Amino acid sequence: MEIRDARPSDADAVRATHSDSIEGLGTEAYSDKQVDAWAEGCESADYTPAIESEKSEFVVAEADGKVVAFGSLKRAPPEGYEADVDAEVTGVYVHPSVARDGVGTRIYEELERRARARDVRTLGLSASLNAVPFYENCGYERIREYAHEFSSHESTGVTGVVVEMKKEL
Numbered sequence: 001m002e003i004r005d006a007r008p009s010d011a012d013a014v015r016a017t018h019s020d021s022i023e024g025l026g027t028e029a030y031s032d033k034q035v036d037a038w039a040e041g042c043e044s045a046d047y048t049p050a051i052e053s054e055k056s057e058f059v060v061a062e063a064d065g066k067v068v069a070f071g072s073l074k075r076a077p078p079e080g081y082e083a084d085v086d087a088e089v090t091g092v093y094v095h096p097s098v099a100r101d102g103v104g105t106r107i108y109e110e111l112e113r114r115a116r117a118r119d120v121r122t123l124g125l126s127a128s129l130n131a132v133p134f135y136e137n138c139g140y141e142r143i144r145e146y147a148h149e150f151s152s153h154e155s156t157g158v159t160g161v162v163v164e165m166k167k168e169l
Helices: 008-028 032-043 048-052 103-117 129-137
Strands: 002-005 056-063 066-074 087-094 122-128 141-149 159-168
Touching (some): 002 103, 008 032, 008 048, 008 066, 032 159, 056 103, 066 103, 087 103, 103 129, 122 129, 129 141, 129 159
Parallel strands (some): 087 122
Antiparallel strands (some): 002 056, 056 066, 066 087, 122 159, 141 159
16 A cells, blocks of 8 residues: 555546445445435546645555545645634545555544645644544544534535544644
């Protein structure tokens, strides 16, 4: 397994991994309707700008030439957070076939290493309910729960609870 910088040519594989992760793991905490709305947002998402952004870190885990996980870090304070943080982990997603095999942890550790290298002192994130235990194991504390509208143009109005979390580095 190799953790590496994502490339624009990975965008379709990232999209598929994102959708597969939501559909395969999201049902642990959300209804089918919520999972469908959440995953639907992946269909039209363009991952290339985030991969190419100089204001973020975007990494993938590759096994046997296939992207099986990804993570991203935005090196700027997020808007709308209650906690005061320097940067935001915008996602860590793993394909269900490698879930709970340590792949997500390796992706997260690489993002945190890169944040520390840029003198980030505090990380924040919004975690799906099924991901909260993962982030707590990574040292995050819960800040608050709030309703989030799942990103989908066809399923507007479908909401679910997510958890704002924070970690001091």
